[in-house]
Amino acid sequence: MRRVVNMLRKLLSLFVLCCLGLLEQTPPVASTGAVPSATRTLVWGSGLEANIVLPARFFYIQTVDSSGRNFTSSPGENTFEVKIVSPVEQFTRIWVQVLDRRDGSFLVRYRMYASYTDLHVHILLNDKHVAKSPFILKGPVYHDGCDCPQPSGSVWKKDMQCPVSFPQIEQDLALFPRVDPDRNALEVPQRFGQRQSLCHYTIKDNKVYIKTLGEHVGFRIFMDAFLLSLTRKVRVPDLEFFVNLGDWPLEKRRPSERLHPIFSWCGSNDTRDVVMPTYDLTESVLETMGRVSLDMMSVQANTGPPWREKNATAFWRGRDSRKERLELVKLARAHPDMVDAAFTNFFFFKHDESLYGPLVKHVSFFDFFKYKYQINIDGTVAAYRLPYLLAGDSVVLKQDSGYYEHFYSQLRPWEHYIPIRADLADLQEKIHWAREQDEEARKIAVAGQQFARNHLMGDSIFCYYYKLFQEYAKLQVTEPKVREGMEQVEQPTDDLFPCSCHRTPQVKTFFWGGKTHMRMDQRF
Secondary structure, three states: OHHHHHHHHHHHHHHHHHHHOOOOOOOOEOOOOOOEOOOOOEEEOHHHOOOOOOOOEEEEEEOEEOOOOEOOOOOOOOOEEEEEEOOOOOOOOEEEEEEEOOOOEEEEEEEEOOOEEEEEEEEEEOOEEOOOOOEEEEEEEOOOOOOOOEOOHHHHHHHHOOOOOOHHHHHHHOOOOOEOHHHHHHHHHHHHOOOOOEEEEEEEOOEEEEEEEOOOOOOHHHHHHHHHHHHHHEOOOOEEEEEEOOOOOOOOOOOOOOOOOEEEOOEEOOOOOEEOOOHHHHHHHHOOOOOOOOOOOHHHHOOOOOHHHOEEEEEEEEEOOOHHHHHHHHHHHHOOOOEEEEEEEOOOOOOOHHHHOOOOOOOOHHHHHHEEEEEEOOOOOOOOOHHHHHHOOOEEEEEOOOEEOOOHHHOOEOOOEEEEOOOOOOHHHHHHHHHHOHHHHHHHHHHHHHHHHHHOOHHHHHHHHHHHHHHHHHOEOOOOOOOOOOEEEOOOOOOOOOOOOOOOOOEEEEEEOOEEEEEEOOOO
């Protein structure tokens, strides 16, 4: 009966996809031996816009042949040459990488270490300019470290092409028709300050202030860094809020009770926290082409062999942070032909090698994609690896979970991933289905990959945070304040490559008391 229900769900999902034209309206495909065309190849993306400031800017190249047909496999990783130069500077301090996504498209990312009046982006194919190359970015073009926020939030959102709304933000804030910063400043520390680790933040006049609560507050570095980065790019409304630095969401009261808005990196079905993108995903955005090697761009260039050459086994590596993970490893030992799962570390449970086998060496995340099927199973909370698994070239088998990240409400089972029961009872059945329905499994993998590309890149993360802060600020009924004991989180200085901000002063808009207030911004 369960199998019949699952198949009906799948057929319904495929019907919806057909109605949307996602399965039928595909561009013509280049034939084997086709030659890329400089004039027909497509180039687009936010990295070609001067007003969009990100830690690592990016744009895309879709290889097209002379007949207008898209390449669907790599024409060669060195097909295109990209140069970014300033016409008035002898040297440009810009690091450029051209990432071959092996599906006929390329992701070009670059990190700027200084600001420029203008930039010219040259894209070459056999020394010929591609599409409308050179693309000219009329400046000033500010780098990520330049403290020069756009005064108008509406202008910034338009430049960034932010969505009008985010479902999770609307759902979370619906529980808080009004927010009283004065009251929260007294009550939240009393409820949570002794047992939990939190940060009490105030953003005032686009400056960030903080007071930490609890003993283990080292994770504040992730939130500090993002708030500083965001306030360098756009003027954030005045607001006051609390961030939970722990794994588990905190607000367990029922909606009918007096709730406190606690910002957390993960939510759950039995808590009422306000969910932000995880610290892991947030840091990967800030440190792309920096301190991290795994980010939403690098994973797109390291998706393993083509689908038909991948190992048709379900794969998992990790630590023992949940009982179901123990069951998964036992299942893998009983059925190695279906599941390759092993522990790299034991911390929470006793390591019984007779049950779980020996610990194995760490496997590069990029090597996960040698396998067709990726198992996503909760750890202490939601598994923060899901964005990267979706961005790869494998299909995700996602465990049903009471925990969720900021984007889960937009994911659809059987469209973006294959669902498996929380107790993993149907895992073997789902792997068998994926093997038997290889083309359908492949389509789900591609849809999940496209979701990650559309919703989980750096620009989307910045948009989400700003929209969350903007909507939360509107709910405040008393003025946010720099409280006693708070200290300012200073912007980092760059003596080597200082920048000059050329924004024009504007009237500042902020919300509290259910009203809109304005005053002249004196910063510029």
